Amino acid sequence: MSEKHVDEISGVETTGHEWDGIRELNNPLPRWWLWTFYACIVWALGYTVLYPAWPMLTEATPGILGYSSRADLTTEMETAKLAQGDILAKISQSSLQEIVADPQMNQFAIAGGASAFKVNCSTCHGSGAEGSIGYPNLNDDDWLWGGDLDTIQQTIAHGIRDAVDPDTRIADMPAFGDMLQTNEIRQVAAYVVSLTGTPRDVAMVEPGKQIFLDNCSSCHGEDAKGNRELGAPNLADAIWLKVNGEAEIAEQVRAPKHGVMPAWQARLSSDTIKQLTVYVHSLGGGE
Amino acid sequence: MNLYTANHLQPAGGARISGNGAGGGTGSAPPSEPLYEKRQKIFPKSVKGRFRRFKWLFMVVALAIYYLTPWIRWDRGPHAPDQAVLIDLSARRFYFFFIEIWPQEFFFVAGLLLMAGLGLFLLTSAVGRAWCGYACPQTVWVDLFLAVERFIDGDRNAQIKLNASPWTFAKISKRVSKHAIWLLIAVLTGGAWIFYFADAPGLAFDFVTGQAALVAYSTVAILTATTYILGGLMREQVCIYMCPWPRIQGAMLDEHSLVVTYNDWRGEPRSRHAKKAAAAGQPVGDCVDCDACVAVCPMGIDIRDGQQMACITCALCIDACDNVMDKLGKPRGLIAYATLDEYDSNMAVATNGGQTVIEPARVRNADGSFVDRIRQFRWQVIFRTRTLIYFGIWALIGLGLVYALLARDRLQLNVVHDRNPQFVLESDGSIRNGYTVRLLNMVPEPRTIMLSLDGLPQATMRVVGITDVPGQIVAIPAEPDKAMALRVFVTLPPDRDRKLSQVPEFRFVAEDRSSHESDTYNATFNLPGGKK
Numbered sequence: 007m008s009e010k011h012v013d014e015i016s017g018v019e020t021t022g023h024e025w026d027g028i029r030e031l032n033n034p035l036p037r038w039w040l041w042t043f044y045a046c047i048v049w050a051l052g053y054t055v056l057y058p059a060w061p062m063l064t065e066a067t068p069g070i071l072g073y074s075s076r077a078d079l080t081t082e083m084e085t086a087k088l089a090q091g092d093i094l095a096k097i098s099q100s101s102l103q104e105i106v107a108d109p110q111m112n113q114f115a116i117a118g119g120a121s122a123f124k125v126n127c128s129t130c131h132g133s134g135a136e137g138s139i140g141y142p143n144l145n146d147d148d149w150l151w152g153g154d155l156d157t158i159q160q161t162i163a164h165g166i167r168d169a170v171d172p173d174t175r176i177a178d179m180p181a182f183g184d185m186l187q188t189n190e191i192r193q194v195a196a197y198v199v200s201l202t203g204t205p206r207d208v209a210m211v212e213p214g215k216q217i218f219l220d221n222c223s224s225c226h227g228e229d230a231k232g233n234r235e236l237g238a239p240n241l242a243d244a245i246w247l248k249v250n251g252e253a254e255i256a257e258q259v260r261a262p263k264h265g266v267m268p269a270w271q272a273r274l275s276s277d278t279i280k281q282l283t284v285y286v287h288s289l290g291g292g293e
Numbered sequence: 294m295n296l297y298t299a300n301h302l303q304p305a306g307g308a309r310i311s312g313n314g315a316g317g318g319t320g321s322a323p324p325s326e327p328l329y330e331k332r333q334k335i336f337p338k339s340v341k342g343r344f345r346r347f348k349w350l351f352m353v354v355a356l357a358i359y360y361l362t363p364w365i366r367w368d369r370g371p372h373a374p375d376q377a378v379l380i381d382l383s384a385r386r387f388y389f390f391f392i393e394i395w396p397q398e399f400f401f402v403a404g405l406l407l408m409a410g411l412g413l414f415l416l417t418s419a420v421g422r423a424w425c426g427y428a429c430p431q432t433v434w435v436d437l438f439l440a441v442e443r444f445i446d447g448d449r450n451a452q453i454k455l456n457a458s459p460w461t462f463a464k465i466s467k468r469v470s471k472h473a474i475w476l477l478i479a480v481l482t483g484g485a486w487i488f489y490f491a492d493a494p495g496l497a498f499d500f501v502t503g504q505a506a507l508v509a510y511s512t513v514a515i516l517t518a519t520t521y522i523l524g525g526l527m528r529e530q531v532c533i534y535m536c537p538w539p540r541i542q543g544a545m546l547d548e549h550s551l552v553v554t555y556n557d558w559r560g561e562p563r564s565r566h567a568k569k570a571a572a573a574g575q576p577v578g579d580c581v582d583c584d585a586c587v588a589v590c591p592m593g594i595d596i597r598d599g600q601q602m603a604c605i606t607c608a609l610c611i612d613a614c615d616n617v618m619d620k621l622g623k624p625r626g627l628i629a630y631a632t633l634d635e636y637d638s639n640m641a642v643a644t645n646g647g648q649t650v651i652e653p654a655r656v657r658n659a660d661g662s663f664v665d666r667i668r669q670f671r672w673q674v675i676f677r678t679r680t681l682i683y684f685g686i687w688a689l690i691g692l693g694l695v696y697a698l699l700a701r702d703r704l705q706l707n708v709v710h711d712r713n714p715q716f717v718l719e720s721d722g723s724i725r726n727g728y729t730v731r732l733l734n735m736v737p738e739p740r741t742i743m744l745s746l747d748g749l750p751q752a753t754m755r756v757v758g759i760t761d762v763p764g765q766i767v768a769i770p771a772e773p774d775k776a777m778a779l780r781v782f783v784t785l786p787p788d789r790d791r792k793l794s795q796v797p798e799f800r801f802v803a804e805d806r807s808s809h810e811s812d813t814y815n816a817t818f819n820l821p822g823g824k825k
Contacts, residue, residue, distance in 0.1 A: 109758075134713025145727075148720040202722075243720035244787070288757070290717060290727060290782050 098277050102155040105284055112284065119285025122278050126270065135289055140248050140265050145289045148245040151175055152234045153293040159283040163276075165269030166237075174269055177237030182221065183260035190217050195256035201230055201242040206252060334456065335529060335593035337439060338449035338585075342612025351427050352436055360481070363488035367391075372773035373737030380490050386774070392698065393774075395735060404694045408687055415683035417545040419675045421552040421630075425538065425605035431531050432605060434482070434524035435591065438475055445471040449588055475525040476517070483516030529592045532605055539602050547633075549674045553606045554631040555586075555597040558643035559663075561651040563597075576653050579627050585617050586610035586628055596628055624663075635668045642666050704742065705733040706803040708814040715819040722787030726818050730756075730779045732803055734771035740805050742769045746783065748799030749818060754783045769803075785818060 011020045013031055020029040035043075053059065057069040068074075093114050097105055105111045124133060130141045137143035142150065151161055164173040182191060190213075196205035197214030205211055219228060225238040232240035239247060248265075249258050270279060286292070367377035367390055374381065379388040387394040387402070394401055416423055425432060445467050446452045458464055487509050488496060499505040500513075523531050532539060546552065560580035564570045571577045580597070587595050589609045594601060596610045614628040642664065643651045656667055711727035719725055734740055745766040746752055753763035757780035760767055771777060785797075797818045804811040 132713070134711070136714035136717075143714070143717065145714055145717040146719055146725075240720065244718055244722035245720050288780075290725060 094277060097280060102159060102280060102283055105280065106155065106287070112288075115281040115284035116288050118278070119281035119283070119288075122274065122282050123285055126274065127282070130267075135286065139250070140263065142247055143245070144286050145291055146245060147291040147293075148240060148243055149234065149291070149293070150177070150232075150237050150239055150247075153287070153291055155283055155287055155292070157234075158286050158292075159279060161267070162279050162282055162286075163269060163271040166267040167264060168266060168269045171269035171271075175237055178264070179225070179238075179262040181261045186217065186221065186259070188260075191256050191259050192252075194218050194222065194259060195252050198230065198241050198255050199252050202244060332530065333593060335591065336449045336452040336456070337591045337593075337609075338588040338613075339443055340585075340589040340609050340613045340616070342609075342615060344608035344612050348427060348436065348607065348609075352433050355428065355433050356437070360485045363485065363493040369393075369737050370773075372739070374492060376492055378489060379492075382490060393735070393737070395733075398701065401694060401698065404690055404697075408690050408694075411683055411687040411690065414545060415680060415687055417542055418547065418550055418683060419680045421546060421550045422539070422542055422604070422606040425532065425542075426553075426607040429605075431523060431536070432607065434478075434520060435528050437478065438525045438528075439591065441474050441478070442471055445474070472525070476521055479517040479520035479524070480513065482520045483513040486516050487512050529603070532592065533603050539605075543602065547679065548637070549632050549634055549677055549679075551630045551632060551670075551675075552600055553596060553604060553608055553611060553628065554600065554636055555580075555628050556626065556631065556636065556639065557597065558636070558639045558651060559653070559656055560597070560627050562653075578651065578653050579618070579621075579623050581617065581621065583617055585613040589613040600633075629670070631670055632674055634674075635670060638668050702810070702812055703735040704740075704803060704805055704810045704812050705731075705735065706801055706812040706814045707731040707733075708801050708816045710816060710819070716821060718821065719784065723784050724787075724818075724820055725782055725784045728781045728783065728801075728816065730781045730801060730814075731776055732769060732771060732779060733776045734773065737774040739773045740771045740807075742771045743767070743802075743804045743806060744769050744779075744781075745802045745804070746799055747802050747813070749783070749785065749797060751788075752783050752785045752799075752818070754781055756781050783818065785820075 011022055011029065012018070013020055013029065016031060018031045018033055021032045023030060054067075055069065056071045057073055058066040059069060060067040093111065097111055097115060100108070100111065105115050123131075123135065127135070131137050131144055132141070135144040142148075147153065149157070151157055151166075160173075161175060164171045164175065166175045167177075168174045182194075186194070193210045193214035194217045195214070196207060196210035197218050199205040200208075200211045200214075218226075218230065223230075225236050226232055226241055227238075230241040231243075232238045248263060249255050270282075274282070362378050363376065365377035366375050367388075368375055369388070373386075373393070374388065376388065377390050379386075381388065385396045392401075413424055442452070446455055455464060455467065484500070487500070491509075496505060496509065500509060527535075557578070557580075559578060561578040562576060563580035563582045564575075564577050565582045567577045567581055586597065587610075589612070590596070591607060591609070592603045592605060594603045596604060608630070611628050611630070615625040618625050618627055639656070640651075641647065643653075643656050645652070645655060656663055658664055707730070709729045709731075711729070715726075717725040717727070730744070732742060732744070734742065743766055744754075744756065746754060753765060754767060755761060755763045756767045756769065759769060759779070763784060769777075769779065781801075797820075798815060799818060800813045800815055802811060802813050
């Protein structure tokens, strides 16, 4: 391979190798390619100095610019928070009524409330606030404690039957199984059903009404339409929170089941509770 | 190599024989020839004539349209911009005089692009590369830049001399002023572009006072660079090396397409000493080999080599040759627009069907006029099946677009049913469904739109933020040129006889009672136990 071989046609030296009479020209690299290559090396050197590059034992070399994608994220999150700052401050200083009256604040509060609802409330109330047996549907117009803005806010902040919060709402229906005969309970159940439907035995309605007036009307009212002061549900409407049918009504009279809702003021900021309130109020049943 | 060069040989000798089997032309280059061809500078000579006049006229009209269009005002009332042609990217509206296009109506633009494409096919199959020769922005701006060059440097000969001369003060000052004017034109070109995307007078003020958006400055910078480089420095190389269209056009042309043609059946054998040769009894064609056609060519080619890819059919060689023929007292049209069909037929006459070299005696009578068998261009060839089909499709798309434009809705309604909950039972036993209703008021005027329910006779609705009182019809104040999203609750009163599995279908109806425009949207009303 020591002797040089020059291609006759092009006058260019070959690499000296030969395969079946075919030789490879040993042309120099094109200058533009070479310079691009050198430029890449210079670029790479600069890059490794400026940016995180060399893997060490615990982390990579930081680079003198101190760049990190995590810092980028933090900055972006701060920018986003800053962008919300104005309207959050406005919401914080406004009453619920003012928020609802202002289209911009209202829109922001509904969006923010919806987001907070999905995280904190949907476990019990469902992702569309549609509720289920024992957990109230927040879309409808039937409210145990009231459906205006301030009442909703109070309920969210202090919860229901949450022993931790001294201001929590408490409604405690006694277990009538100790006070009434089984037959009397059936009669009162028949009467309650008769308010919105047809009971199994119409003959039981009349004595049931008397028992209701004697025992239940103090909380649920003589017309059985409930009492929001006490959280006593309206029994004369179409909506049943915990029961379905006469037998279940009787069982609820005998030994009532009570739900608990946590007080959220310890876990959520008052601004978030305001937004949640506006969101729940906007679902269609707000008063 | 296209259709035309396939019929030619290298212009080596004086006379050439027509025919396909007569050799491969430039196909077999020797291996020592470099692949890279150094650019030969071109100094096109100025020329006068009818095509030149048409090109000037076309250039003025085209440039005027480009530069002035954004400044035309068009009153659309207080709720829309008053610029006749405006592509408002931030508001996502496109305005063209009396037409306003929303993003979802972009198919109008797609239709126009289809028409432009088909129109190019139509134009090319009928009159050859007329787009390249007259209308292409590259051609128009190069023509403008060449005019500036001639104004500063003088015509072809002066330019060649100046190019070869050393760098004297005069040369430097000429070069500086030429490039300065070119750059000025380039800046104005790039500058005019941005006015299509914003209010022109406002943007012009902001631009000059440095308040315009960065994207405006960068757009102008990029377009300035491309105009200056493509139109001033690269010129014909753009057409030859960069543009795909010349290559596509090879497939678009057929034997009935009009192209700029050197009629060698009457030009050959060419001679610079025609009189001497004629006196010696040699056959002499009309071409006196004066090279006027070569001197004026902005692409630097010789049209006498036959139709070639680099020829943009600007027809300046026709003007140059016609001027020479006029001086010689010969009929015009040695270089002319001709079809391959007619050229081949005439060539067959001149060469006796390809059996001899071109013999001038075969095409001329004794008095110098052409024999009857020589065919002249007939404009009827433009109307042939191919062009009629192109025109038919083109016109059909156009009519379709016009129909779509006239029939389109300026009031649109979209309804989405709430996903969750599907329905809500109210305390009185009635059922409520929630909907998001998108109402699009696509005219730049505020309107009152009546929203009603069709097919749910007992139902009432309430629109959040508009009315809290349930009703059958709700008047919506629609903002001009806006889409609004409404929360709508529809309530159906309790009905003991209703079958639970029934899912009533009904329609939302939006109506503008003053203009009688309306739109409807089919929706369902979900009930407990209904089919989901």
